[in-house]
Amino acid sequence: MGEPSAVGRLELPGTGDLVAMRDLKAALLERLEGGQSVHLDATHVAEPSAALIQLIEAAATSFAARDLTVSLVSPSDALCAAYEDLGLFGALMTRIAVDL
Amino acid sequence: MSEEEDLKRIFFLECEELIGNAEQSVEALRGDGVPTEAINALFRAVHSVKGGAGAFGIEGLAKFAHAFESFMDRLRKGRAELDQAALDLLFDGVDVLRMLVEEARDGIRAPQARYEAALSGLREAAGLEDEPEGEQETLPVAEAETGTELKVPTTQYRIRFAPGPRLMTAGVDPLRILRAIKALGDVSIEVDDAKLPALVELDPSVCFYAWTITLDSAAPRADIEEISEMLDDLAEIEIEVTCEPQPEPPPIGTSLAVTEAPKTAATKPNPAAPPATAPAASAVPPPRRDKPVPTVRVDVPKLERLGNMVGELIITQAFLARQAASLDADEHRSLFRALDEMSQHIRDLADAATSIRAQPLKVVFSRFGAQIRDLEKATGKRIRLEVRGDSTEIDKTVVDRLSEPLTHMIRNSIDHGIEPTDVRIAAGKDPVGLLRLSAEQRGAQVVIELADDGGGVDRERVLRKAIEKGLVPADAALTDEEIDNIIFLPGFSTADSVTSISGRGVGMDAVRETITEMGGQVGLVSRPGQGTTFSLYLPLSLAILDAMVTVVGRQFYLIPTGVIVESLRPPASAIVRMDEASPMLSWRGQMVRILPLAKEFAIDGAVEDPTLSILVVVRPAGGEMLAIQVDDLIGQEPVVVKSLEKNFRKVPGLSAATILGDGRPALILDPPTLGSSFGRRRKQETTPMLAAG
Amino acid sequence: MDAKRQPVQADDSPEAQFVSFEIGADTFLIPIERVVEFRIWSEPTAVPHTPEYVRGIVNIRGEIVPIYDVAARMGRTHTQPTDRHVVVIVRGEDSRSIGLVVDSVTDIVNVRTSAMAPMPKIEGGKATPFMSGVVFIDSKILGVTDIDRLVQETFPEGEHQTYLAPPDAAGSR
Numbered sequence: 001m002g003e004p005s006a007v008g009r010l011e012l013p014g015t016g017d018l019v020a021m022r023d024l025k026a027a028l029l030e031r032l033e034g035g036q037s038v039h040l041d042a043t044h045v046a047e048p049s050a051a052l053i054q055l056i057e058a059a060a061t062s063f064a065a066r067d068l069t070v071s072l073v074s075p076s077d078a079l080c081a082a083y084e085d086l087g088l089f090g091a092l093m094t095r096i097a098v099d100l
Numbered sequence: 101m102s103e104e105e106d107l108k109r110i111f112f113l114e115c116e117e118l119i120g121n122a123e124q125s126v127e128a129l130r131g132d133g134v135p136t137e138a139i140n141a142l143f144r145a146v147h148s149v150k151g152g153a154g155a156f157g158i159e160g161l162a163k164f165a166h167a168f169e170s171f172m173d174r175l176r177k178g179r180a181e182l183d184q185a186a187l188d189l190l191f192d193g194v195d196v197l198r199m200l201v202e203e204a205r206d207g208i209r210a211p212q213a214r215y216e217a218a219l220s221g222l223r224e225a226a227g228l229e230d231e232p233e234g235e236q237e238t239l240p241v242a243e244a245e246t247g248t249e250l251k252v253p254t255t256q257y258r259i260r261f262a263p264g265p266r267l268m269t270a271g272v273d274p275l276r277i278l279r280a281i282k283a284l285g286d287v288s289i290e291v292d293d294a295k296l297p298a299l300v301e302l303d304p305s306v307c308f309y310a311w312t313i314t315l316d317s318a319a320p321r322a323d324i325e326e327i328s329e330m331l332d333d334l335a336e337i338e339i340e341v342t343c344e345p346q347p348e349p350p351p352i353g354t355s356l357a358v359t360e361a362p363k364t365a366a367t368k369p370n371p372a373a374p375p376a377t378a379p380a381a382s383a384v385p386p387p388r389r390d391k392p393v394p395t396v397r398v399d400v401p402k403l404e405r406l407g408n409m410v411g412e413l414i415i416t417q418a419f420l421a422r423q424a425a426s427l428d429a430d431e432h433r434s435l436f437r438a439l440d441e442m443s444q445h446i447r448d449l450a451d452a453a454t455s456i457r458a459q460p461l462k463v464v465f466s467r468f469g470a471q472i473r474d475l476e477k478a479t480g481k482r483i484r485l486e487v488r489g490d491s492t493e494i495d496k497t498v499v500d501r502l503s504e505p506l507t508h509m510i511r512n513s514i515d516h517g518i519e520p521t522d523v524r525i526a527a528g529k530d531p532v533g534l535l536r537l538s539a540e541q542r543g544a545q546v547v548i549e550l551a552d553d554g555g556g557v558d559r560e561r562v563l564r565k566a567i568e569k570g571l572v573p574a575d576a577a578l579t580d581e582e583i584d585n586i587i588f589l590p591g592f593s594t595a596d597s598v599t600s601i602s603g604r605g606v607g608m609d610a611v612r613e614t615i616t617e618m619g620g621q622v623g624l625v626s627r628p629g630q631g632t633t634f635s636l637y638l639p640l641s642l643a644i645l646d647a648m649v650t651v652v653g654r655q656f657y658l659i660p661t662g663v664i665v666e667s668l669r670p671p672a673s674a675i676v677r678m679d680e681a682s683p684m685l686s687w688r689g690q691m692v693r694i695l696p697l698a699k700e701f702a703i704d705g706a707v708e709d710p711t712l713s714i715l716v717v718v719r720p721a722g723g724e725m726l727a728i729q730v731d732d733l734i735g736q737e738p739v740v741v742k743s744l745e746k747n748f749r750k751v752p753g754l755s756a757a758t759i760l761g762d763g764r765p766a767l768i769l770d771p772p773t774l775g776s777s778f779g780r781r782r783k784q785e786t787t788p789m790l791a792a793g
Numbered sequence: 794m795d796a797k798r799q800p801v802q803a804d805d806s807p808e809a810q811f812v813s814f815e816i817g818a819d820t821f822l823i824p825i826e827r828v829v830e831f832r833i834w835s836e837p838t839a840v841p842h843t844p845e846y847v848r849g850i851v852n853i854r855g856e857i858v859p860i861y862d863v864a865a866r867m868g869r870t871h872t873q874p875t876d877r878h879v880v881v882i883v884r885g886e887d888s889r890s891i892g893l894v895v896d897s898v899t900d901i902v903n904v905r906t907s908a909m910a911p912m913p914k915i916e917g918g919k920a921t922p923f924m925s926g927v928v929f930i931d932s933k934i935l936g937v938t939d940i941d942r943l944v945q946e947t948f949p950e951g952e953h954q955t956y957l958a959p960p961d962a963a964g965s966r
Binding site for chain 1: 154157162163268273274275278279282289290291293296298299300302304305307308309311
Binding site for chain 3: 655700701702703742743744747748749751752753754757759763764765766767
C-alpha cells in the first residue's frame with residue numbers, strides 16, 4: 001500500500017468484550033497490512049479484559065516483526081491496573097507512547 | 101452474590117477501617133509530638149486503599165489514592181515539609197478519600213470541585229504535575245507495609261492457572277480470576293505468553309496466556325479451591341502449598357524479590373522490568389508490631405441473630421423463673437440451684453454477646469476533627485477539640501447511629517455555645533474555644549459527654565423563643581434547669597440555626613429522639629458564662645435493658661434501673677400536699693413530685709393512696725426527678741427492647757416495649773417525658789367522623 | 794336494588810379473593826393478599842395517650858402489633874371484645890401490620906373484577922372513609938375495607954405528635 005503514512009490512531013473501546021475484540025483485531029490487521037504503526041488511544045478504557053490486553057500484546061509482537069509499533073496513548077488507570085493484575089506490567093511500560 | 105461482589109464488599113469494609121485509621125493519623129498530626137509514626141500510618145492506610153481500588157478497577161479512587169500516597173511518600177522521606185498547608189491538604193485528602201469510597205460503594209457522587217481541588221493540590225505537593233495523570237509511579241513496594249492485614253498466620257501457595265479454549269466465550273474473564281486470587285492475600289504473578297500466536301492467527305475469544313501465581317494468604321483453603329471449582333473444566337487450576345503457616349506474614353518485599361524474575365522463555369523481546377525496585381536496605385525501620393491478635397470478620401446480620409437469640413434466651417429464663425417461683429424452695433433445692441446457675445450463665449452469655457458487637461467509639465470520634473475545621477471556617481470562631489476515652493466500646497449499631505446526633509451536638513455547641521473570638525477575649529477567656537468529647541463506661545451504661553467552655557445556654561433568649569412558639573405558657577414559672585431543657589423540645593429548633601445534615605429534623609430534639617430510640621437518654625448542664633455540658637447515657641447493649649418490673653392496675657410497666665435511685669413505701673409523714681392535685685414526696689431533704697402512673701395513663705383499678713403504694717424515685721438525665729407511684733414491684737430483670745415507634749407510634753412517657761416472660765407486651769417508661777410540667781394531656785384524637793350508624 | 798346495578802357476569806374477567814367479616818349487622822371485605830392471619834381475641838397491652846379505637850399492642854412471634862377496633866373507629870358503641878371475637882392481622886402497603894377486631898370472620902369469597910367498583914358517593918349515609926371500594930355479590934353491596942388507610946391512621950406520621958398541649962391545656966378530657 002505504498003509508503004507508511006503518518007501513524008494511525010485507533011480508539012480503544014470502553015469495555016473489552018469479545019465482540020468488540022473482533023472488530024479491533026480487524027482494524028489492527030488492516031493497519032498491519034498497510035504497513036502503518038498504530039497509536040491506541042486508551043483514555044476511555046473503563047472495563048478492560050484479558051482479551052483486550054492479549055490482543056494488544058499479540059498485535060505489538062506482530063507489528064514489531066515488521067518494524068512497526070503498537071503504542072498506548074494515555075492509558076486509563078483501569079487499563080494500567082489490568083495490565084498489572086495480569087502480570088504484564090513490564091509490557092505496559094514498553095507499550096506506552098512516550099513522545100506525545 | 102457473585103464472588104467479585106463478595107470480595108468488593110470485603111474491600112469496602114476494609115476501606116472503612118483504613119479511612120478511620122487515616123483520620124486518626126491526621127488528627128494525631130495536628131497535635132504535638134513526633135509525627136513520624138502518624139505519617140507512616142497514614143501512608144500505609146492510603147497505600148492499602150490504592151491497592152484495593154486498583155484491583156477492583158475503581159479508577160477515580162485509585163488515581164486519588166495514588167496522588168495522596170505520593171505526597172505521603174515525600175513527607176515521610178523528608179522531602180516535603182509538614183506545615184499548615186500540608187496539614188490542610190492531608191485533612192482534605194482524607195475527607196475526599198472517604199467520599200470517593202462512598203461514591204464507589206453507595207453511588208453518592210463526591211462533589212466534583214472538591215475532588216479536583218484536593219487532587220490537584222496533592223499532585224502538586226507530590227511533584228506529580230508533570231506526569232500524565234494516568235501513569236502510576238509504583239513505589240518500592242518493600243518499603244510500603246500494608247499494615248492493616250488480618251493478623252493471622254498465612255500459608256503460601258503456588259497456583260497455576262491455564263485458561264482453556266472455552267473459558268472466555270463462557271463469559272469468564274481471566275482478569276477477574278486473577279483479581280479474585282489477588283484479593284485473598286498477597287500475590288506475585290508471572291505470566292506465560294509462550295502460546296500467544298501472531299495477530300493474524302489470533303482468535304480473540306480464546307485466552308492464550310497462562311499464569312503462575314504465588315499467593316500468601318490467611319484465607320481458608322476452601323476459599324482458594326472454590327475458585328478452582330467454579331471454573332470446572334473451563335480452565336486448569338493447580339494449587340500447591342509451598343509454605344505452611346508462619347506466625348507473621350513475610351513482608352511483601354521479600355516474596356517479590358524471590359519470585360519476580362520471569363522464568364518463562366519469552367518468544368519476543370519483552371524486557372519485563374520488575375515492578376519492585378531493589379528492596380535492599382530500606383532506611384525506614386520496620387514498625388513495631390504488637391503480638392498479633394487473631395481476628396475474624398463476622399457479618400453483622402449474624403451478630404444480630406446471635407443477639408436476638410440471646411434475647412430470647414433471657415425471656416425464656418425469666419419465664420422459667422416465674423414458673424419456679426410458685427414451687428416450694430426447700431423441696432426443689434437442686435432445681436433452684438440449677439436455675440440460679442443458669443441465670444448466671446445467661447448473664448455471662450449476654451455480656452459476651454454484647455462485647456462481640458462492641459466497637460470502640462474512636463470510629464465515630466475520629467471524624468469530628470475535619471468537621472470542626474469546616475465549622476471554624478464557616479463561623480470564624482476558633483475551636484480546639486479534645487477527645488478522651490475514645491477506646492471505650494459500645495454496641496456496633498449504636499456506634500453507627502451516634503455520628504449524626506454527635507454532629508448535631510457539636511454544631512450546636514459551636515453555633516450557640518462557643519462565643520466569637522472577640523467576645524471571648526473581652527471576657528478574659530482563651531480566644532480558642534474548647535470542646536471536650538469524652539466517653540466512659542459506668543456500669544451498664546456508656547456515658548458520652550460533650551463539654552464546651554462557651555457562654556452556656558442563653559436562658560432569656562430560649563425562654564422568649566419558647567413562649568413565642570407556643571411551646572410554653574407565657575406565665576410559666578420555670579426553673580433554670582427546665583429552661584435549659586427547652587432546647588430538646590420538638591418545634592424549638594429554629595430555622596436560623598444550623599442547616600440539617602440529612603434533611604431530617606434539625607437540632608436538639610432530633611438528637612434526643614435518636615438517643616431515646618436507642619434506649620438512651622440525653623441531659624445537659626449549663627453554667628452561664630462558663631459553658632455547657634451535654635451528656636448522653638447509652639445502654640451498653642442495645643437490645644437488652646435492665647429494668648424494674650412494676651405493676652399498676654393489672655398492667656406491667658417497666659422502669660430502666662439506670663434511672664432508679666430508690667424505691668420505697670412512704671410513711672404518711674413524707675407526703676406533702678401543696679394542693680390537692682400535686683402531692684410531693686419529702687425525700688432526703690428534697691421535694692420530689694409524685695407522679696401517679698394510674699392517673700397519667702388512665703389506668704383503672706390502681707392503688708390510689710400513696711402510702712399504700714410504692715414510690716419509685718427516679719433521676720433521669722434531662723428531666724426532673726420524679727417519684728413514680730405504682731402498685732407494687734415485681735422484680736428486676738433484663739429485658740429485650742422492642743421499638744414502640746417502629747411498630748406502632750411514639751408515645752410520650754414511653755420509650756419502648758418488651759415481651760415479658762408470659763408472652764405479653766409490656767411498656768417501658770421514659771421518665772424524662774413522663775409528666776413534663778408544661779401541660780401533659782394532648783388534645784383528644786379526632787372523633788369518629790360519622791354519627792353512629 | 795336497582796336492576797341496572799346487577800353485575801353482568803362477564804365470564805372472562807379475572808377473579809379476586811376477599812375475606813369477609815362482620816361487625817354488627819354489616820359485612821365488610823378485605824383483599825386476601827392483605828390478610829396475614831387470624832387470631833382469637835386476647836386482651837392487648839393498653840397503651841396510654843392513644844385514641845380509644847386503638848386497643849393496645851400484642852405480641853405476634855416476637856413483634857409488637859397494634860390492635861385496632863374497627864367498630865369503635867366507625868363510631869359505634871363498642872362492646873368489650875371477648876374470646877369469641879376475632880382479630881384479623883392485616884398488612885398495609887408499606888408492610889406494616891395491624892390487627893383488626895371484628896365480630897366474626899365469615900367467608901372467603903371470589904369476586905370477579907367486573908363486579909368491583911370504586912367507592913360510590915353517597916351523601917350522609919353509611920359510606921365511610923375507610924372503604925376503598927364496593928363489591929356486588931348476590932344483590933348485596935359490600936364495602937371493601939381500605940387497609941392502607943387504617944394502617945396509616947394507626948401510625949400517625951409527622952409532627953402532630955407533639956406532647957405539649959397548646960397553652961390552654963386546662964384538662965381537656
